[in-house]
Amino acid sequence: MQRLKPIFKRSLLTAAMVASSLSLPAFAQEQYVDAVQHLIDRGVTVTASFDAPGGMTGYVGEMQGRPIAFYLTPNKEHVVVGTMLNADGENLTEPKVQELVQGPQNEKAWNTLEKANWVRDGDANAPVIVYTFTDPNCPYCHRFRQSAEPWIDAGEVQLRHVMVGILKPDSLPKAATILGSDNPRDALKENQQNHDNGGISVDRTIVSANAKLVRKNNQLMSSLGLSATPSTYYRDGDGNIQMKQGAARPGEMPAIMGSSKP
Structure with a gap:
């Protein structure tokens, strides 16, 4: 994230932090001072406001699907768009974005994922649930599954694969074959074990009946503002x-899996 800047125009998008959008009806009818209204007129949706240091009023909102933070000066004549740091270099903006935008949005996404078309990988009684968008052709998804294996084998984590088909022309047919098979878990395992040799063989009969499920997952992924697999x-x-978008580093796995490596 960039440091706080006093100029609006080009800093607007670069100051925005990657995540999904959230808007609350409570702000729909509120009247804003001109400095804030100019941002709204340019496409910013205000989510919430809060008291900020220096007598300023902080705002978090969304622009083009990306969270944005900005600050109204005490004289209410200027807005400063971007990240606020204190004298110790501590980022004061990110926690507010997490609390007021990303946190509620991720909770909403979680509830949606529970109802999505996913394949359970691991013990149904495993106490930790992790959702991950998986493309059958994605090498990073494959590596993520390999990294998660100790937790899955120990019965500590159930990895729920939301199957998508976005990377290659045969990604959707493979994902549909997995989702529509008599035993999706075995089909997923087959794809994992044969990943280096092209993965699972496509069953066109299964694909014709289940492609719509994969397309629905594709749409879900897009609606959440995600552009990479795995997104977890x-x-x-x-x-x-x-939410972790893209491949997880080894040091990130304990946090994602909920415990140290078994």
């Missing part, structure tokens, strides 16, 4: 929903 949702130690 998990609960942190405080019970808050977090």
Whole structure:
């Protein structure tokens, strides 16, 4: 994230932090001072406001599907768009974005994912649930599954694969073959075991009946503002929903899996 800047125009998008959008009806009818209204006229949707240091009023909102934060000066004549740091270099903006935008949005996404078309990988009684968008052709999804294997084998985590088909022409047919098979778990395992050799063989009969399920998952992924696989949702130690887009580094796995490596 960039440091706080006093100029609006080009800093607007670069100051925005990647996540999904959230808007609350309570702000729909509120009247804003001109400095804030100019941002709204340019496409910013205000989600919430809060008291900020220096007598300023902070705002978090969304622009083009990306969270944005900005600050209204005490004289209410200027807005400063971007990230606020204190004298110790601490980021004061990110926690507010997490609390007021990303946190509620991730909770909403979690509830939606529970109803999505996914394949359970691991013990149904495993206490930790992790959702991940998986493309059958995605090498990073494959590596993520390999990294998660110790937790899955130990019965500590159930990895719920939301199957999508976005990377290659045969991604959707493969995903549909997995979702529509008599035993999706075995089909998923087959794709994992044969990943380096092209993965699961496509069954056209299954695909014709189940392609719509994959397309629905594709649409869900897009609606959440995600553009990479794997994209993974998990609960942190405080019970808050977090999202990791792209491949997880080894040091991130304990947090995603909810415990140290078995």
